[in-house]
Amino acid sequence: MSYDVKDISLAPEGKKKIDWVQRHMPVLEHIKAEYEKEKPFKGITIASCLHLEPKTINLGLTLLAGGAEVAMTGCNPLSTQDDATAAGATMGLNMYGWREETTEEYYETIHKVLDHEPDILIDDGADMIFLVHKERPELIENIMGACEETTTGIHRLKAMAEDKALKFPVIAVNDAYTKYLFDNRYGTGQSTFDSIMGSTNVLIAGKTVVVCGYGWCGRGIAMRANGLGANVIVTEIDPIRALEAKMDGYRVMKVAEAVKYADLLLTVTGDIDVVTKEHFKNMKDGCILANSGHFNVEINKGDLMDMAVKHEQLKPDIEGFVMEDGREFYLLADGRLVNLAGERGQGHPAEIMDMSFAVQALSAKHLLGAKLENKVYKAPDEIDDRVSRLKLKAMDIEIDELSPRQSEYLANWEEGT
Structure with missing residues (x-):
């Protein structure tokens, strides 16, 4: 070897x-x-x-x-x-x-x-x-x-x-x-917050958590944030997923509006430039930024660097960016997938x-x-x-099986009530 x-x-x-x-x-x-x-x-x-x-x-x-x-x-x-x-x-x-x-x-x-x-x-x-x-x-x-x-x-x-x-x-x-029904939803949901809470030691209850993307990973993160007592806002480009997020009990709005309320913002879309300069201009002071998508392209760190008058490494996986007006934002794990790249990330x-x-x-x-x-x-x-x-x-779980009569009923298109 x-x-x-x-x-x-x-x-x-x-x-x-x-x-x-x-x-x-x-x-x-x-x-x-x-x-x-x-x-x-x-x-x-x-x-x-x-x-x-x-x-x-x-x-x-x-x-x-x-x-x-x-x-x-x-x-x-x-x-x-x-x-x-x-x-x-x-x-x-x-x-x-x-x-x-x-x-x-x-x-x-x-x-x-x-x-x-x-x-x-x-x-x-x-x-x-x-x-x-x-x-x-x-x-x-x-x-x-x-x-x-x-x-x-x-x-x-x-x-x-x-x-x-x-x-x-x-x-x-x-x-x-x-x-995807388990890994993307339950795995991403739990491991994302394991890493964020381990790194920052912040309380999630009472915070406004913005989840950018409501695919299966986004669903899992929103579900776990809600379970931890957060107020959850979802952003989406897909109208069906946006409706689903609304009917799951979350507020739905554009990223540009959501950043005004975000204490913690999580990207999980798989696409580039989800959060950029235009969003940083209106972002709430103290917002923590993290990504659970695969690549570090969702949060535009280059824009953050350009706008910041002060940038420092606060902890091994937490960077601080101070804006000209005094607002400060915190980026976790270099914008890479936080559940594994974070200092406390175990996947x-x-x-x-x-x-x-x-x-x-x-x-x-x-x-x-x-x-x-x-x-x-x-x-x-x-x-x-x-x-x-x-x-x-x-898991020592047993489930039922169809009887021959039930199987026959489902296969017979002529069978009515």
């Missing part, structure tokens, strides 16, 4: 964290045990570009148990946990990456993973897939396909497919029900990532025998069904 990590001596501490999450990832452990017997990935090399933390290492170990050579790197320069990568490097994984990489180092580590000449890619944000197309096209012929983890990456890949630029099939793991709970990474592991296996065009595909429904049933079993 080869590796390039910050400090290999951190491995024992990382191993403890991996042991802990394995106790709370029963579905992935079940799949790992199956793969260990079947070895579906024997002779296959799998490259991943994911947030490098204990739960992700456990996905790598699952693929390794299935016979794969596994090479892993991080999909965000601030989300890597160095003890976890050190542990992974001692457990049979080719591991590259460390926290606080420069942009240049970030892409260098992706190239190191690609040097293993992978057959399958597992990505989060599509940086690795895009890099293969742009700079490593010689690898494309060998690649069976890829799995993409997040909404932002799916948007990029669907655009590539639309332009006929995508050169191998991609499974949209993010679009699996057992991923989604293990019980949530248990399902998401189970879908990843099963989707990677699906690519082995599938004959797919160069398009973006939703993960097969049978994977969703299997993961949900395994999760219910692990």
